[in-house]
Amino acid sequence: MKKIQMVDLGSQYERIQSEIDQAVLEVIRSTAFINGLSVKRFTQNLAQFLKVKHVIPCANGTDALQIALMALDLQPGDEVITSDFTFIATAEVIALLRLKPVLVDVLPDTFNIDPQAIRKAITPKTKVIIPVHLYGQMADMDEILQIARDHNLIVIEDAAQSIGSQYFSNDGNTYYSGTMGHIGCTSFFPSKNLGAYGDGGAIFTNSDILAEKLSMIANHGSKVRYYHEVIGVNSRLDTIQAAILEIKLQYLEEYNQRRNQAAQYYDQQFANHPFIITPYRDPKSTHVFHQYTIKVPSEHRNPLQKFLADKEIPSMLYYPVPFHRQKAYQHYGYHDKDFPVSNDLSERVLSLPMHSELTEEQLAYITSNVLAYFKNLS
Protein backbone atom coordinates (compact mmCIF):
# COMPACT_ATOMS: atom_id res chain seq x y z
CA MET A 1 0.00 0.00 0.00
CA LYS A 2 1.21 3.48 -0.88
CA LYS A 3 2.13 5.63 2.12
CA ILE A 4 -0.93 7.54 3.34
CA GLN A 5 -0.68 11.33 3.32
CA MET A 6 -3.08 14.06 4.42
CA VAL A 7 -2.85 15.36 0.85
CA ASP A 8 -1.11 13.30 -1.85
CA LEU A 9 0.00 15.87 -4.40
CA GLY A 10 2.57 13.50 -5.88
CA SER A 11 0.06 10.89 -7.01
CA GLN A 12 -2.23 13.59 -8.35
CA TYR A 13 0.63 15.08 -10.38
CA GLU A 14 1.53 11.68 -11.85
CA ARG A 15 -1.88 11.42 -13.49
CA ILE A 16 -1.53 14.76 -15.31
CA GLN A 17 2.25 14.97 -15.52
CA SER A 18 2.63 15.36 -19.28
CA GLU A 19 0.07 18.16 -19.47
CA ILE A 20 1.59 20.03 -16.52
CA ASP A 21 5.18 19.63 -17.68
CA GLN A 22 4.33 20.95 -21.12
CA ALA A 23 2.42 23.95 -19.75
CA VAL A 24 5.24 24.90 -17.37
CA LEU A 25 7.85 24.57 -20.10
CA GLU A 26 5.78 26.75 -22.39
CA VAL A 27 5.80 29.55 -19.84
CA ILE A 28 9.53 29.24 -19.34
CA ARG A 29 10.17 29.32 -23.07
CA SER A 30 7.87 32.31 -23.52
CA THR A 31 9.69 34.16 -20.68
CA ALA A 32 6.37 35.93 -19.94
CA PHE A 33 6.80 35.23 -16.25
CA ILE A 34 4.71 38.16 -15.01
CA ASN A 35 1.10 38.55 -16.17
CA GLY A 36 1.63 36.12 -19.02
CA LEU A 37 -1.09 34.67 -21.22
CA SER A 38 -2.04 31.87 -18.83
CA VAL A 39 -2.96 34.36 -16.12
CA LYS A 40 -5.54 35.91 -18.37
CA ARG A 41 -6.78 32.59 -19.73
CA PHE A 42 -7.06 30.96 -16.32
CA THR A 43 -8.94 33.86 -14.75
CA GLN A 44 -11.36 33.92 -17.69
CA ASN A 45 -11.91 30.17 -17.48
CA LEU A 46 -12.45 30.37 -13.75
CA ALA A 47 -14.97 33.19 -14.15
CA GLN A 48 -16.83 31.11 -16.71
CA PHE A 49 -16.77 28.02 -14.49
CA LEU A 50 -18.01 29.91 -11.42
CA LYS A 51 -20.51 31.97 -13.42
CA VAL A 52 -19.15 35.17 -11.90
CA LYS A 53 -18.51 38.37 -13.82
CA HIS A 54 -14.99 39.15 -12.61
CA VAL A 55 -12.07 37.10 -11.32
CA ILE A 56 -9.10 39.14 -10.13
CA PRO A 57 -5.97 37.04 -9.65
CA CYS A 58 -3.60 37.73 -6.76
CA ALA A 59 -0.67 36.21 -4.91
CA ASN A 60 -2.45 34.16 -2.22
CA GLY A 61 -5.70 33.80 -0.30
CA THR A 62 -4.62 36.07 2.53
CA ASP A 63 -3.89 38.86 0.05
CA ALA A 64 -7.29 38.24 -1.55
CA LEU A 65 -8.99 38.93 1.79
CA GLN A 66 -6.83 41.96 2.48
CA ILE A 67 -7.40 43.49 -0.95
CA ALA A 68 -11.14 42.86 -0.61
CA LEU A 69 -11.22 44.82 2.65
CA MET A 70 -9.01 47.57 1.19
CA ALA A 71 -11.50 48.11 -1.63
CA LEU A 72 -14.31 49.06 0.76
CA ASP A 73 -13.13 52.50 1.96
CA LEU A 74 -13.41 51.51 5.62
CA GLN A 75 -12.28 53.67 8.55
CA PRO A 76 -9.96 52.54 11.35
CA GLY A 77 -12.07 50.97 14.09
CA ASP A 78 -14.86 49.86 11.74
CA GLU A 79 -16.05 46.43 12.74
CA VAL A 80 -15.83 43.26 10.68
CA ILE A 81 -17.72 40.22 11.88
CA THR A 82 -16.21 36.82 11.22
CA SER A 83 -16.03 33.30 12.56
CA ASP A 84 -14.02 32.42 15.67
CA PHE A 85 -13.30 28.99 14.25
CA THR A 86 -11.21 29.48 11.11
CA PHE A 87 -7.70 29.74 9.76
CA ILE A 88 -5.99 32.80 11.20
CA ALA A 89 -5.76 34.66 7.86
CA THR A 90 -9.44 35.55 7.88
CA ALA A 91 -9.22 37.75 10.94
CA GLU A 92 -5.53 38.61 10.66
CA VAL A 93 -6.10 40.90 7.69
CA ILE A 94 -8.90 42.69 9.56
CA ALA A 95 -6.53 43.51 12.42
CA LEU A 96 -3.71 44.38 10.04
CA LEU A 97 -5.85 47.09 8.42
CA ARG A 98 -6.66 48.57 11.87
CA LEU A 99 -10.24 47.38 11.62
CA LYS A 100 -11.78 45.50 14.52
CA PRO A 101 -12.24 41.74 14.21
CA VAL A 102 -15.56 40.98 15.90
CA LEU A 103 -15.65 37.24 16.42
CA VAL A 104 -18.78 35.17 16.67
CA ASP A 105 -19.36 31.55 17.52
CA VAL A 106 -20.07 28.80 15.01
CA LEU A 107 -22.77 26.14 14.69
CA PRO A 108 -21.89 22.74 16.17
CA ASP A 109 -23.06 20.72 13.16
CA THR A 110 -21.73 22.69 10.17
CA PHE A 111 -18.74 24.36 11.91
CA ASN A 112 -19.84 27.51 10.06
CA ILE A 113 -20.67 30.97 11.39
CA ASP A 114 -23.91 31.21 13.39
CA PRO A 115 -26.29 33.77 11.79
CA GLN A 116 -28.05 34.39 15.13
CA ALA A 117 -24.71 35.26 16.67
CA ILE A 118 -23.99 37.64 13.77
CA ARG A 119 -27.23 39.52 14.43
CA LYS A 120 -26.33 39.91 18.09
CA ALA A 121 -22.83 41.19 17.29
CA ILE A 122 -23.96 44.03 15.02
CA THR A 123 -23.27 47.58 16.26
CA PRO A 124 -23.44 50.97 14.50
CA LYS A 125 -19.76 50.43 13.57
CA THR A 126 -20.32 47.10 11.82
CA LYS A 127 -19.50 47.34 8.11
CA VAL A 128 -18.63 43.86 6.86
CA ILE A 129 -19.43 40.20 7.47
CA ILE A 130 -16.89 37.56 6.41
CA PRO A 131 -18.44 34.09 6.44
CA VAL A 132 -15.93 31.25 6.02
CA HIS A 133 -17.13 28.16 4.17
CA LEU A 134 -15.18 25.85 6.43
CA TYR A 135 -13.94 22.42 5.29
CA GLY A 136 -15.76 22.80 1.96
CA GLN A 137 -19.41 23.33 2.89
CA MET A 138 -21.05 26.71 2.56
CA ALA A 139 -22.27 28.85 5.44
CA ASP A 140 -25.94 29.83 5.68
CA MET A 141 -25.68 32.41 2.87
CA ASP A 142 -29.41 33.13 2.48
CA GLU A 143 -29.59 34.17 6.10
CA ILE A 144 -26.26 36.03 6.05
CA LEU A 145 -27.21 38.00 2.94
CA GLN A 146 -30.56 38.85 4.53
CA ILE A 147 -28.76 40.19 7.61
CA ALA A 148 -26.48 42.20 5.33
CA ARG A 149 -29.49 43.71 3.53
CA ASP A 150 -31.23 44.50 6.82
CA HIS A 151 -28.18 46.37 8.14
CA ASN A 152 -26.62 47.63 4.92
CA LEU A 153 -23.44 45.56 5.31
CA ILE A 154 -20.93 44.16 2.83
CA VAL A 155 -20.39 40.40 2.63
CA ILE A 156 -16.97 38.99 1.74
CA GLU A 157 -16.98 35.21 1.40
CA ASP A 158 -13.86 33.33 2.44
CA ALA A 159 -14.06 30.50 -0.08
CA ALA A 160 -10.46 29.33 0.40
CA GLN A 161 -11.64 25.85 1.40
CA SER A 162 -14.79 25.61 -0.68
CA ILE A 163 -14.01 26.20 -4.35
CA GLY A 164 -16.54 24.35 -6.47
CA SER A 165 -19.15 23.93 -3.75
CA GLN A 166 -22.64 25.09 -4.65
CA TYR A 167 -25.47 26.65 -2.69
CA PHE A 168 -29.16 26.13 -3.34
CA SER A 169 -30.54 29.55 -2.57
CA ASN A 170 -34.09 30.39 -1.51
CA ASP A 171 -34.26 32.54 -4.65
CA GLY A 172 -34.39 29.34 -6.68
CA ASN A 173 -30.89 29.67 -8.12
CA THR A 174 -27.73 27.69 -7.50
CA TYR A 175 -24.52 29.60 -6.85
CA TYR A 176 -20.88 28.62 -6.58
CA SER A 177 -19.19 29.54 -3.34
CA GLY A 178 -17.53 32.93 -3.47
CA THR A 179 -20.04 34.35 -5.94
CA MET A 180 -22.96 35.17 -3.65
CA GLY A 181 -21.52 37.96 -1.52
CA HIS A 182 -20.30 41.34 -2.78
CA ILE A 183 -16.82 39.85 -2.94
CA GLY A 184 -15.48 36.30 -2.72
CA CYS A 185 -11.92 35.23 -1.96
CA THR A 186 -10.09 32.01 -2.55
CA SER A 187 -6.65 30.48 -2.23
CA PHE A 188 -4.68 28.21 -4.56
CA PHE A 189 -2.34 27.03 -1.79
CA PRO A 190 -1.11 23.60 -2.96
CA SER A 191 -3.28 21.61 -0.55
CA LYS A 192 -6.52 23.42 -1.38
CA ASN A 193 -9.06 21.72 -3.64
CA LEU A 194 -7.78 23.75 -6.60
CA GLY A 195 -4.13 23.91 -5.63
CA ALA A 196 -1.21 25.43 -7.50
CA TYR A 197 2.41 24.26 -7.14
CA GLY A 198 3.15 27.30 -5.02
CA ASP A 199 1.10 30.24 -3.76
CA GLY A 200 -1.84 31.83 -5.54
CA GLY A 201 -5.21 33.41 -4.88
CA ALA A 202 -8.18 35.08 -6.50
CA ILE A 203 -10.98 37.53 -5.79
CA PHE A 204 -14.47 37.24 -7.27
CA THR A 205 -17.14 39.88 -7.77
CA ASN A 206 -20.14 40.61 -9.96
CA SER A 207 -19.70 44.36 -9.47
CA ASP A 208 -17.86 46.27 -12.21
CA ILE A 209 -17.01 49.07 -9.79
CA LEU A 210 -15.55 46.74 -7.19
CA ALA A 211 -13.69 44.76 -9.85
CA GLU A 212 -11.93 47.87 -11.08
CA LYS A 213 -10.96 48.87 -7.53
CA LEU A 214 -9.80 45.39 -6.61
CA SER A 215 -7.53 44.99 -9.61
CA MET A 216 -6.18 48.48 -9.12
CA ILE A 217 -5.31 47.78 -5.47
CA ALA A 218 -3.66 44.46 -6.36
CA ASN A 219 -1.55 46.37 -8.87
CA HIS A 220 0.04 49.12 -6.71
CA GLY A 221 -3.15 51.20 -6.83
CA SER A 222 -2.61 51.80 -10.51
CA LYS A 223 -4.63 51.44 -13.72
CA VAL A 224 -2.15 53.21 -15.95
CA ARG A 225 1.46 52.32 -15.30
CA TYR A 226 3.28 54.81 -13.05
CA TYR A 227 0.05 56.68 -12.20
CA HIS A 228 -1.20 55.66 -8.76
CA GLU A 229 -4.75 56.59 -7.78
CA VAL A 230 -4.96 54.79 -4.46
CA ILE A 231 -2.56 53.07 -2.06
CA GLY A 232 -2.26 49.50 -3.21
CA VAL A 233 -0.12 46.41 -2.86
CA ASN A 234 1.85 44.16 -5.18
CA SER A 235 -0.08 40.94 -5.41
CA ARG A 236 0.08 38.88 -8.58
CA LEU A 237 -0.68 35.34 -9.60
CA ASP A 238 2.53 33.90 -11.04
CA THR A 239 2.28 32.88 -14.71
CA ILE A 240 3.70 29.41 -14.08
CA GLN A 241 1.12 28.86 -11.33
CA ALA A 242 -1.65 30.11 -13.62
CA ALA A 243 -0.55 27.65 -16.31
CA ILE A 244 -0.77 24.80 -13.78
CA LEU A 245 -4.13 26.02 -12.48
CA GLU A 246 -5.48 26.27 -16.02
CA ILE A 247 -4.96 22.54 -16.35
CA LYS A 248 -6.10 21.62 -12.87
CA LEU A 249 -9.32 23.64 -13.21
CA GLN A 250 -10.40 21.12 -15.86
CA TYR A 251 -10.12 18.39 -13.23
CA LEU A 252 -11.65 20.29 -10.31
CA GLU A 253 -15.07 18.65 -10.54
CA GLU A 254 -13.51 15.20 -10.82
CA TYR A 255 -11.26 15.93 -7.84
CA ASN A 256 -14.21 17.13 -5.77
CA GLN A 257 -16.17 14.01 -6.77
CA ARG A 258 -13.33 11.78 -5.67
CA ARG A 259 -13.20 13.60 -2.35
CA ASN A 260 -16.93 13.00 -1.99
CA GLN A 261 -16.45 9.29 -2.68
CA ALA A 262 -13.80 9.08 0.02
CA ALA A 263 -16.11 10.98 2.39
CA GLN A 264 -18.91 8.53 1.67
CA TYR A 265 -16.62 5.64 2.48
CA TYR A 266 -15.70 7.24 5.81
CA ASP A 267 -19.37 8.01 6.50
CA GLN A 268 -20.42 4.42 5.95
CA GLN A 269 -17.72 2.93 8.12
CA PHE A 270 -18.39 5.33 10.98
CA ALA A 271 -22.20 5.36 10.71
CA ASN A 272 -24.02 5.15 14.05
CA HIS A 273 -20.77 4.80 15.97
CA PRO A 274 -21.26 5.77 19.62
CA PHE A 275 -18.06 7.87 19.76
CA ILE A 276 -17.64 9.24 16.23
CA ILE A 277 -19.73 12.05 14.78
CA THR A 278 -19.31 12.27 11.01
CA PRO A 279 -19.61 15.58 9.12
CA TYR A 280 -23.14 16.91 8.88
CA ARG A 281 -24.42 17.45 5.32
CA ASP A 282 -26.29 20.68 4.98
CA PRO A 283 -29.02 20.18 2.34
CA LYS A 284 -28.53 23.79 1.19
CA SER A 285 -24.91 23.29 0.11
CA THR A 286 -22.88 20.69 -1.70
CA HIS A 287 -19.73 19.66 0.12
CA VAL A 288 -16.31 19.58 -1.54
CA PHE A 289 -14.57 18.08 1.49
CA HIS A 290 -11.52 20.22 1.70
CA GLN A 291 -11.35 18.40 5.01
CA TYR A 292 -13.13 15.34 6.34
CA THR A 293 -13.43 16.23 10.00
CA ILE A 294 -14.92 13.97 12.63
CA LYS A 295 -15.84 14.88 16.19
CA VAL A 296 -14.90 12.54 19.01
CA PRO A 297 -15.11 12.93 22.80
CA SER A 298 -12.38 15.37 23.84
CA GLU A 299 -10.60 12.86 26.08
CA HIS A 300 -10.14 10.55 23.07
CA ARG A 301 -9.09 13.06 20.45
CA ASN A 302 -5.35 13.31 21.13
CA PRO A 303 -4.92 9.61 22.06
CA LEU A 304 -6.71 8.66 18.83
CA GLN A 305 -4.41 10.91 16.84
CA LYS A 306 -1.38 9.30 18.48
CA PHE A 307 -2.78 5.79 17.90
CA LEU A 308 -3.21 6.59 14.20
CA ALA A 309 0.23 8.17 13.93
CA ASP A 310 1.77 4.95 15.30
CA LYS A 311 0.06 3.15 12.41
CA GLU A 312 1.48 5.72 9.96
CA ILE A 313 -1.89 7.37 9.44
CA PRO A 314 -1.58 11.16 9.46
CA SER A 315 -4.37 13.34 10.84
CA MET A 316 -4.61 17.02 11.67
CA LEU A 317 -6.23 19.37 14.15
CA TYR A 318 -8.03 22.12 12.26
CA TYR A 319 -8.00 24.14 14.48
CA PRO A 320 -6.55 23.42 17.94
CA VAL A 321 -6.85 27.02 19.20
CA PRO A 322 -9.89 29.19 18.44
CA PHE A 323 -9.12 32.69 17.23
CA HIS A 324 -10.22 34.43 20.45
CA ARG A 325 -7.62 32.48 22.45
CA GLN A 326 -4.68 33.39 20.19
CA LYS A 327 -1.98 35.30 22.02
CA ALA A 328 -1.60 38.04 19.42
CA TYR A 329 -5.25 39.06 19.68
CA GLN A 330 -5.75 39.25 23.44
CA HIS A 331 -5.93 43.06 23.45
CA TYR A 332 -9.34 42.91 21.75
CA GLY A 333 -10.71 41.62 25.07
CA TYR A 334 -12.75 38.65 23.84
CA HIS A 335 -14.70 36.68 26.45
CA ASP A 336 -14.05 32.96 26.45
CA LYS A 337 -17.62 32.21 27.51
CA ASP A 338 -18.94 33.79 24.28
CA PHE A 339 -17.53 30.89 22.26
CA PRO A 340 -18.79 27.61 23.76
CA VAL A 341 -19.09 25.82 20.41
CA SER A 342 -15.77 26.96 19.01
CA ASN A 343 -14.03 26.01 22.28
CA ASP A 344 -15.67 22.60 22.29
CA LEU A 345 -14.81 21.92 18.64
CA SER A 346 -11.17 22.84 19.16
CA GLU A 347 -10.93 19.94 21.63
CA ARG A 348 -12.93 17.41 19.63
CA VAL A 349 -12.22 17.77 15.92
CA LEU A 350 -9.89 15.49 14.01
CA SER A 351 -9.36 15.76 10.26
CA LEU A 352 -8.55 12.50 8.50
CA PRO A 353 -6.58 12.12 5.25
CA MET A 354 -8.61 13.66 2.43
CA HIS A 355 -7.59 14.14 -1.19
CA SER A 356 -8.42 13.05 -4.69
CA GLU A 357 -6.06 10.05 -4.74
CA LEU A 358 -7.15 7.98 -1.73
CA THR A 359 -7.50 4.31 -2.65
CA GLU A 360 -10.06 1.93 -1.21
CA GLU A 361 -7.20 0.00 0.38
CA GLN A 362 -5.98 3.13 2.13
CA LEU A 363 -9.48 4.10 3.23
CA ALA A 364 -10.08 0.61 4.61
CA TYR A 365 -6.80 0.79 6.53
CA ILE A 366 -7.59 4.22 7.96
CA THR A 367 -11.17 3.43 8.98
CA SER A 368 -10.38 0.03 10.45
CA ASN A 369 -7.70 1.61 12.63
CA VAL A 370 -9.98 4.42 13.80
CA LEU A 371 -12.56 1.78 14.73
CA ALA A 372 -9.85 -0.38 16.37
CA TYR A 373 -8.88 2.49 18.66
CA PHE A 374 -12.38 2.62 20.10
CA LYS A 375 -12.73 -1.16 20.21
CA ASN A 376 -9.55 -1.45 22.24
CA LEU A 377 -11.12 0.77 24.91
CA SER A 378 -13.65 -1.83 25.97
Ligand SMILES: *Cc1c(COP(=O)(O)O)cnc(C)c1O
Ligand atom coordinates in the same frame (compact mmCIF):
# COMPACT_ATOMS: atom_id res chain seq x y z
C1 LIG B 1 -5.89 28.72 3.23
C2 LIG B 1 -6.84 29.70 3.81
C3 LIG B 1 -6.65 31.09 3.71
C4 LIG B 1 -5.39 31.71 3.20
O1 LIG B 1 -4.88 31.28 2.03
P1 LIG B 1 -3.33 31.48 1.66
O2 LIG B 1 -3.30 31.28 0.20
O3 LIG B 1 -2.57 30.43 2.42
O4 LIG B 1 -2.93 32.86 2.05
C5 LIG B 1 -7.64 31.91 4.19
N1 LIG B 1 -8.74 31.44 4.75
C6 LIG B 1 -8.96 30.12 4.91
C7 LIG B 1 -10.22 29.66 5.54
C8 LIG B 1 -8.01 29.20 4.46
O5 LIG B 1 -8.22 27.88 4.63
